[in-house]
Amino acid sequence: MPPPMNHAPSLPDVVELTKKLIAAESVTPARGPVFDVLEAALAPLGFMVERFISGEAPDGPVENLLAVRGNGGRHFAFAGHLDVVPPGLGWHSDAFKPEIRGGLLYGRGAVDMKGAIAAFVAAVAEDRGGTTSLIITGDEEGPAIFGTRALIDRMAERGLKPELCLVGEPTSVDRLGDMVKIGRRGSVNIWIDVPGRQGHVAYPHLADNPIPRLVRALAEIDGIVLDDGTDWFQPSNIELTDITVGNPATNVIPARAEARLSIRFNDLHRGDDLAARVAAIVHAHAPDAIVTPRVSGEAFLTPPGDFSALVSDAIAEVTGLTAELSTTGGTSDARFLSKLCPVVEFGLVNATMHKLDEAVAVEDLHALARVYAAVLDRVTAAA
Structure with missing residues (x-):
């Protein structure tokens, strides 16, 4: 040496x-x-x-x-x-x-x-x-x-x-x-907030449970195959990183449900486009949901x-x-x-x-x- x-x-x-x-x-x-x-x-x-x-x-x-x-x-x-x-x-x-x-x-x-x-x-x-x-x-x-x-x-x-x-x-x-x-690869994190209406589990018609809508949206997002990779990049991937309800009671329908996901993507995509695609899926299941993306880099x-x-x-x-x-x-x-x-x-x-x-x-x-x-x-x- x-x-x-x-x-x-x-x-x-x-x-x-x-x-x-x-x-x-x-x-x-x-x-x-x-x-x-x-x-x-x-x-x-x-x-x-x-x-x-x-x-x-x-x-x-x-x-x-x-x-x-x-x-x-x-x-x-x-x-x-x-x-x-x-x-x-x-x-x-x-x-x-x-x-x-x-x-x-x-x-x-x-x-x-x-x-x-x-x-x-x-x-x-x-x-x-x-x-x-x-x-x-x-x-x-x-x-x-x-x-x-x-x-x-x-x-x-x-x-x-x-x-x-x-x-x-x-x-x-x-x-x-x-x-x-x-x-x-590029990176975008997306926060999803689905509002509902709190109520007693015995009276579901008087409440609005946000969890099923969030779960259906996440299931569709999780099924996305973005690409198969390129000559220089591995395939892009979407990962669910958090689901939060914060409901300590067993007999209460929660008022909201939240989730977070992270996408690492190759040069076939742009962060804003991916965020818009996720938002469209979420809003199809939960029109009043708030979707907040942050693109860390392309x-x-x-x-x-x-x-x-x-x-x-x-x-x-x-x-x-x-x-x-x-x-x-x-x-x-x-x-x-x-x-x-x-x-x-x-x-x-x-x-x-x-x-x-x-x-x-x-x-x-x-x-x-x-x-x-x-x-x-x-x-x-x-x-």
């Missing part, structure tokens, strides 16, 4: 920077100290760092960071997030006190995705020319309303438009370098081409692996960034993300920094 990169004496080692980022507790929505750590690492490298707060409660406020170096030439962007999910109970060590045991660095965010951000900082220590930016939010693990979308708006105000964007999500499955994401695909080949070649150079191009998994902020330019996602092994005792192999941090450096070298050479 080649030695860790050391482009600039003033730059914290990739492991040490990852430790500092982990130690800055940043449960979503993240603000403050964790951004201080990243800014302190970027400013000596010549980046102009802008931080701003966006949004209000309950989904904010959220802090975002936009760092730019260079003015002209090819614009390459790296995107990611400093917020993390809550650690939960049962860790073998404090989730926000990074600790190395057996060659693994433990801590919330080690994999998703503070380690990748630290690796890119190490890789970008050498200024290769052109324009380089980091698009970093504190609101990816949450509603993602005031994060990357606000950063995109700020970039538009400043006339910044990257030509290529690499997102550092943990895409690897078994070994660093075995998978690259070139697309993601499906996107960066067709295999020069950019994915460039990233794959960099991975092969460092790891010796041929990366699988995939669109599997959940959503990421790449769904927003894909509107700007071609987007590819590549990062650490995702086996422990969101789990107790989240951990990254120390050697993987060094290797990822070398992959990112190799990507930057190829981007520069191709300019």
Whole structure:
């Protein structure tokens, strides 16, 4: 294994920077100290760092960071997030006190995705020319309303438009370098509220039970086959995620019944169209029902081409692996960034993300920094 990169004496080692980022507790929505750590690492490298707060409660406020170096030439962007999910109970060590045991660095965010951000900082220590930016939010693990979308708006105000964007999500499955994401399915959540009229179960003619209408609507929705998948995407799926009546009495017909469903869809569909299809079914069974959709993001695909080949070649150079191009998994902020330019996602092994005792192999941090450096070298050479 080649030695860790050391482009600039003033730059914290990739492991040490990852430790500092982990130690800055940043449960979503993240603000403050964790951004201080990243800014302190970027400013000596010549980046102009802008931080701003966006949004209000309950989904904010959220802090975002936009760092730019260079003015002209090819614009390459790296995107990611400093917020993390809550650690939960049962860790073998404090989730926000990074600790190395057996060659693994433990801590919330080690994999998703503070380690990748630290690796890119190490890789970008050498200024290769052109324009380089980091698009970093504190609101990816949450509603993602005031994060990357606000950063995109700020970039538009400043006339910044990257030509290529690499997102550092943990895409690897078994070994660093075995998978690259070139697309993601879209996501829409839908809340269904069917009103009725409360009454005594012995006098049903004096009441209106909403449950049968909701159940019939859900049965029809559950029977939908949206598609059989595409060349790059698995089939779209609809999943019922909650049914709530909240009726503690055995002799009362409830006044309302509610449900929630989630649709993950490929690029054959759009979120609004799917929401309208669900609403039509619900209203056919319950005309007075309230259907509330929230489209988290549309499906996107960066067709295999020069950019994915460039990233794959960099991975092969460092790891010796041929990366699988995939669109599997959940959503990421790449769904927003894909509107700007071609987007590819590549990062650490995702086996422990969101789990107790989240951990990254120390050697993987060094290797990822070398992959990112190799990507930057190829981007520069191709300019």
